[in-house]
Amino acid sequence: MPIEKQATALNGARLPFAEIWMADFEFVVGSGEKPRPVCMVAEEFWSGRQIRLWEDDLQRLKAAPFNTGPNACFVAYFASAEFGCFLALGWPLPTNTLDLFAEHRVLTNGTQFPHGNSLLGAARHYGIDTIGADEKETMRDLIMAGGPWSEAERVAILDYCASDVDLLRPLLASMAPQLTATPQRLGHAIWRGRYMGAVATMEHNGVPIDVGALDVINANWLDIQDTLIVEVDRAYGVYDGRTFKADRFAAYLAANDIPWPRLDTGRLALDDDTFRGMARAYPQVSALQELRHALGALRLNSLAVGPDGRNRTLLSPFRSKTGRNQPSNSKAIFGTAVWVRGLIKPEAGTALAYLDFASQEFAIAACLSRDEKMWRAYESGDPYLQFAKDAGLAPPDATKSSHEAVRDRCKHIVLGVQYGMSAYGVAQRAGILVAEARELLQLHREHYRAFWAWAEQNVDNVLAGATLSTPMGWQFRQGMGTEGNPRSILNWPMQSTGADILRLSCVRLMEAGVKICAPVHDAILIEAPLDALDEQVELARGIMEQACRDLLRGRACRVDAETIKHPDRYMDTKRGLGMWNTVMRSVGLPEYEGGR
DNA sequence: TCTATATCACCC
DNA sequence: AAACGGGTGATATAGA
Numbered sequence: 237m238p239i240e241k242q243a244t245a246l247n248g249a250r251l252p253f254a255e256i257w258m259a260d261f262e263f264v265v266g267s268g269e270k271p272r273p274v275c276m277v278a279e280e281f282w283s284g285r286q287i288r289l290w291e292d293d294l295q296r297l298k299a300a301p302f303n304t305g306p307n308a309c310f311v312a313y314f315a316s317a318e319f320g321c322f323l324a325l326g327w328p329l330p331t332n333t334l335d336l337f338a339e340h341r342v343l344t345n346g347t348q349f350p351h352g353n354s355l356l357g358a359a360r361h362y363g364i365d366t367i368g369a370d371e372k373e374t375m376r377d378l379i380m381a382g383g384p385w386s387e388a389e390r391v392a393i394l395d396y397c398a399s400d401v402d403l404l405r406p407l408l409a410s411m412a413p414q415l416t417a418t419p420q421r422l423g424h425a426i427w428r429g430r431y432m433g434a435v436a437t438m439e440h441n442g443v444p445i446d447v448g449a450l451d452v453i454n455a456n457w458l459d460i461q462d463t464l465i466v467e468v469d470r471a472y473g474v475y476d477g478r479t480f481k482a483d484r485f486a487a488y489l490a491a492n493d494i495p496w497p498r499l500d501t502g503r504l505a506l507d508d509d510t511f512r513g514m515a516r517a518y519p520q521v522s523a524l525q526e527l528r529h530a531l532g533a534l535r536l537n538s539l540a541v542g543p544d545g546r547n548r549t550l551l552s553p554f555r556s557k558t559g560r561n562q563p564s565n566s567k568a569i570f571g572t573a574v575w576v577r578g579l580i581k582p583e584a585g586t587a588l589a590y591l592d593f594a595s596q597e598f599a600i601a602a603c604l605s606r607d608e609k610m611w612r613a614y615e616s617g618d619p620y621l622q623f624a625k626d627a628g629l630a631p632p633d634a635t636k637s638s639h640e641a642v643r644d645r646c647k648h649i650v651l652g653v654q655y656g657m658s659a660y661g662v663a664q665r666a667g668i669l670v671a672e673a674r675e676l677l678q679l680h681r682e683h684y685r686a687f688w689a690w691a692e693q694n695v696d697n698v699l700a701g702a703t704l705s706t707p708m709g710w711q712f713r714q715g716m717g718t719e720g721n722p723r724s725i726l727n728w729p730m731q732s733t734g735a736d737i738l739r740l741s742c743v744r745l746m747e748a749g750v751k752i753c754a755p756v757h758d759a760i761l762i763e764a765p766l767d768a769l770d771e772q773v774e775l776a777r778g779i780m781e782q783a784c785r786d787l788l789r790g791r792a793c794r795v796d797a798e799t800i801k802h803p804d805r806y807m808d809t810k811r812g813l814g815m816w817n818t819v820m821r822s823v824g825l826p827e828y829e830g831g832r
Numbered sequence: 833t834c835t836a837t838a839t840c841a842c843c844c
Numbered sequence: 845a846a847a848c849g850g851g852t853g854a855t856a857t858a859g860a
Contacts (some may be wrong), residue, residue: 241838273839480855482856483857499838499839501838503838506839507839507841508840508841529841556851558851560844560851562852564853565843565853566853566854571842571852574842596844640853652838652848655834655849655850657848659847660846660847661847662848665848724848724849726849728849728850731849731850757843758844
């Protein structure tokens with residue numbers, strides 16, 4: 237197509253692709269399952285050539301029936317859904333992808349607008365005519381019912397599928413000028429598109445689960461709770477079945493002359509911290525505290541596990557304002573309480589590796605702010621202790637064990653700083669006086685001056701209307717008329733750049749053939765045959781460190797690796813072991829021992 | 833009795 | 845005046 241005609245079709249923009257294929261799938265998906273493609277409509281942007289295929293036609297193809305090579309671009313809205321269908325069909329993923337959902341999120345991140353982030357919402361945002369949401373819902377219901385569909389219904393479903401593709405054309409045209417504003421801008425968009433492929437790959441692979449143990453726990457769930465409650469509540473009488481009653485607890489407190497802290501609303505403060513504190517002064521409530529704590533951690537109702545024993549769930553990429561994934565906490569194994577991860581268990585002949593970036597946000601802060609002293613603290617391997625030394629609170633030869641108390645206070649300061657914590661907040665958290673917290677924060681400011689100058693400049697800039705951007709082009713701008721939270725703004729570059737690093741890592745791991753199972757914000761779970769584990773871990777570690785170097789001016793975060801070999805299970809021995817064993821005891825399964 | 837809101841717990 | 849960033853979700857209580 238001649239350049240001038242192309243420019244007209246794209247509102248003055250140019251896209252450097254010979255073919256642009258816009259596509260949408262309809263599919264059926266059950267909890268924890270891979271999607272089952274029902275139909276696909278694809279249309280080429282320049283020629284208008286359209287392909288409509290039904291389920292059985294799709295199954296017969298070994299690859300997408302259109303150009304997915306380097307001179308073509310695939311366009312979709314929330315492409316991980318389309319790629320989930322590609323993978324279910326065994327099709328290779330396209331080389332280039334523009335995901336208009338991801339781009340819509342970038343372009344509107346931080347600003348409030350009324351239409352939401354759905355395809356229809358984005359279309360309305362650009363003034364494009366759409367079908368009604370009701371009509372869409374009716375069709376979704378018809379599809380999700382799973383068929384069989386009459387001939388007329390098939391036609392209706394294909395028409396509906398085509399109507400979404402029809403929206404992609406004007407949407408692409410509306411967004412194209414911004415997407416192509418600079419070559420770099422388009423490059424970042426294509427990277428986000430590649431990440432949607434990695435997302436689909438992780439959703440496809442899933443996390444292997446010990447289904448036997450899960451079934452036993454689920455079957456005994458209510459019994460476990462009842463047993464725990466009945467035993468303990470005998471002395472209190474504050475439970476009504478499985479429900480803790482605040483008024484009954486108030487009566488108990490009155491009868492026992494215990495003064496209890498209240499919230500501003502006048503209600504009793506019932507959080508775990510308050511309970512712990514009060515249990516120290518009034519030991520008779522400590523059993524109740526332990527019970528409430530245990531019940532709070534007992535949550536694994538709706539883990540999404542497919543018939544093949546893999547935990548699969550929508551990762552919801554680019555959902556948070558820092559660009560992080562935001563999967564459902566109840567469906568995803570990494571969203572549940574830590575002890576539940578004991579259910580993660582590699583299949584026979586395989587192993588898993590949990591690779592995480594050590595103190596990633598601290599490292600990012602040091603690199604982006606060019607604070608050399610802060611970077612040296614990171615490189616020391618123990619930033620908390622090094623801050624103590626830098627600030628003159630510990631001698632140069634201090635160690636983690638020789639100066640545990642001061643290191644612990646400094647840890648709270650260092651972590652709190654990244655969230656914009658006040659002296660009051662740090663004091664609460666670290667259990668020290670506000671005056672001491674204030675002093676420690678001041679020392680942090682004095683010793684990491686470059687970091688503070690950078691961080692405060694960011695906050696000032698955003699409040700003055702500027703846009704923040706990560707190395708890979710994720711953006712944030714404070715919406716007009718909305719009030720910015722300075723702590724949020726302060727933290728944004730660190731968390732968002734962490735999300736960049738994760739995305740870059742996932743894409744390169746996928747493309748290097750590493751089997752990625754799940755992203756966990758600053759960590760990635762991978763799977764490998766037992767005999768290839770060590771090699772795959774080193775390959776992955778190298779890729780993750782390189783992702784840091786590429787985004788952090790040549791500097792790498794350390795990557796810690798923990799491996800789990802069949803028949804062992806995953807276990808967080810620090811945070812999850814106690815509860816895991818409590819549950820195992822109450823359902824009559826063996827407790828955790830040496831990996832099993 | 834049903835729904836909305838507040839509170840709390842969990843994750844990184 | 846509040847006092848920790850980004851989130852999801854369950855549950856108890858208040859309110860219609």
